[in-house]
Amino acid sequence: MPEKKSAKTNTQKFNSITDQLPDFTHQYFYSGTSGKAILTRISYALDIKYFLEFAVNYYPYFTDKQVKELSIEDIRQIKATDIDDFLTWMDENQHLSERTRARRRSSISGIFEYLINTERKLDYNPVAGSLSVEIPENEYVIYLNIDEQEQLLNCIRYGTGLTQRQLIFHEKYKKRDLAIVFLFLDTGLRISELQALNVNDVIIYEDLIDPEKNECYVLALRKGKKKSGTTSKVYFSDESKEYITEYLDSRKVLGEKFTENTPLFTTNTGDRLSIREIQQMLKKYVAASLKRTDISVHKLRSSFAMEFYKHEKNILVLQQRMGHRSINATNIYARASDREEAVKNSRNWRNNK
Template sequence: MHTALIEEFERYLDARYSSHHTKRAYMKDVEEFLSHSFGFDIEGVERFESVLFKKGLSSKSINRKLASLSVFFEFLKQKGIVEKNPVKLVDKPKQKKSLPKFLEVDELVGLLESVKDKRDRALLELLYSTGLRVSELVSLNVEDVDFDNLRLKVRRKGGRVMYVPFGRRAGEYLLEYLKGRKTGPLFLNRYNNRISDRMVRKIIKRYALGSIFKDISPHTLRHTRATHLLNSGMDLRLLQRFLGHSSIRATQIYTHLNLKELSDVYDKTHPIVNDE
């Protein structure tokens, strides 16, 4: 019934999208909508949304299909078949925001203590101590490290330059790794070139799977650091500055985490906490 319209829509997509995967996904979603013979109006879109809910699709999947449908209705507007895009007028399912994963203190200790390689230990210690993004870590040079004042010169998103503190413990491992080296990239690969963020991800994943049996990323250490600082009483505004968030909203997610209280005894005896 809609064969000619579908073919024309496919040509519309060909003229605007280069990704075959994207075009195929749009076509599949639109064909699914058309197969139900719903009207090209708000009621039709809502009925389609109801069908998707009954199928048990996640909010994320439903929103993706509605996004495809929105492109289709923009095409119909251009042809004069509809006056408005009804997808923009319907209520869409709210997606649950996934809270960031973090490591408990004992897991963090287990991970760090499993690392015997000097470079890798210095890398993980510094990543946790500073809460840096992996892109920020790999772009560091030796000259960016101020050992006297225990701080790093970090290039943040948008070209901002900030000084970020690090703990004595991380500094000691870093000095041991550098062995007097004064210039060049801070962390090197085996070819003495700047280490890549991809390699850092592999390093962390390997040690985590081998020690605490978890598949984590560099960002997990960033979330871990933020969580531990917040648990220790750091003000949210200070945490925002520490993490380099441009908006407090990005930092507020940590206040919604279901955290276990760190015991006073553990705080007093834990070597990493004492060094910070």
């Protein structure tokens, strides 16, 4: 399947990068980052590679060495001011954003901490004494409000705004696409979490005697829990239940038999829908309904977060629903929502005397 091929390609890319790095880094990438997603590990490896390339070109300690030749003894010579030089160089020569520079600084700190605390090969982390990189707070979150969400959903329901060519295939896929997009807007699932769902991950429990006991959720493998393989309950609404049930029923009518590993969302050939295919599907509907290019699947996650917080005003529940390990990640949406509401309420500020 396409996703397996992509995963293999990413693993090859990761191995290609780490092969270019010094021997003392290999155990860090083998075990110290083993619980991270492959794209995250690639990012760490690239950040460290860029730093070490800078080191051999600009630090006087080992200008006669190549990156691959660096040793623990060489790394011990790096001081906090050397890290500052790297951060300044990224700013002045590469013109990188604060976020990118902060991420690279964090990646470098990560391997130093591993060499200090796990392998006991170093005594000092020069990053700790270096200048921090302040990341400017986002003034707003790009998202779809309830009315815009409804425009998008109506495009999927009725084909509003689609071209004649798109309408030819619309009837065939609309139940699937409606179930996917509404589930994103209803739960805040990440695209990788939704794409990996199987039919038997959908749990719909209905108690005819006591409706209060009814439950609808998917068992999703959330970010940060992939290493343990522990799934989390991600609850969805009755409206989501309706769309998912209609979609699955339409597949049953065609004679499909569901097994334990049957993908929840599939192509017309029965293969699991790939992440790219989901992205392209959403792009089509967003262009047709909203004439926008800034709404990605991740922005649907932001749309869920913003509207959920507006209605519930409960940041701890939102944190749980979003699958955030840190409340700081959730606070972004709470601050943006409160700021937006405060600005709107200040419209008649002259009357508040």
